[in-house]
Amino acid sequence: MAKDLTVILEDRPGTLADLGEALGAAGINIDGMCGIPCEGKGVIHILVEDAAGARGALEAGGFEVSAEREVLLLEVENRPGSLGETARKIANAGVNIETVYVASNNRLVVGVDNLEQARATL
Numbered sequence: 001m002a003k004d005l006t007v008i009l010e011d012r013p014g015t016l017a018d019l020g021e022a023l024g025a026a027g028i029n030i031d032g033m034c035g036i037p038c039e040g041k042g043v044i045h046i047l048v049e050d051a052a053g054a055r056g057a058l059e060a061g062g063f064e065v066s067a068e069r070e071v072l073l074l075e076v077e078n079r080p081g082s083l084g085e086t087a088r089k090i091a092n093a094g095v096n097i098e099t100v101y102v103a104s105n106n107r108l109v110v111g112v113d114n115l116e117q118a119r120a121t122l
Contacts, residue, residue, distance in 0.1 A: 001049075001070055002031075002047060002049070002070065002071050002073040002109070003047070003048055003051035003068060003069070003070060003071065004045050004046070004047055004067075004068070004069050004070075004071045004099065004109060004111055005045070005046050005048060005051060005054055005055060005058070005065055005067070005068050006043065006044070006045055006065070006066045006067040006068075007043075007044045007045075007046065007058060007063050007064065007065055007066070008041050008042070008043060008044075008063075008066050009041065009042035009043075009044055009063065010041065010042070011037055011040055011041055011042050015042060016035070016042070016044070018061065018063075019044065019058065019063060022057050022058055022060070022061035022063065023046075023048075023054060023057055023058070025057070026053060026054070026056070026057035027053075028048055028050055028054045028057055029048070029049070030046050030048060031047040031048060031103050031104055031107075032046070032047035032101060032102065032103025032104060032107065032109050033045065033046050033047065033101070033103075034101035034109075045099060045101060045109075047071070047073070047103050051068055055068065069099075069111055070115060071099070071109050071110060071111045071112075072108075072109070072110040072111075072112065072115070072118055072122070073103065073107055073108075073109060073110075074086060074108045074110060074122065075105075075106060075107055075108075076106055076107070076108045077106070078106050082108075083108070086108060086110075087100075089121050089122060090110070090112065090118050090121060090122070092121070093117055093118065093120070093121035094114075094117070095112050095113060095117050095118045095121065096112060096113040096114075097111070097112055098111045098113055099111030
């Protein structure tokens, strides 16, 4: 089961390195990641298989894990239009996409407001 963790970082040099080192020392692999600055903080989404292990390593390292959610992890073709086709199927089912980013191996990470409905559609 794919899990997305939202981690809040101080917006300063070295915090992303600290996050990577904390997870690496705990043996946690990052399968996908997205980060943006927001209101003076860094908001990082990471895709991990071991959410409990990642959360423990991050919190022990002084990081704030603000959210954890199950996400869709979809294999997509690396070609023009793939995102539009996938997003349209989800939209036509009346499901809202709340988070989206790309993970390793041409996989799309999608956080939605109705996981079961989205799964049934795809």
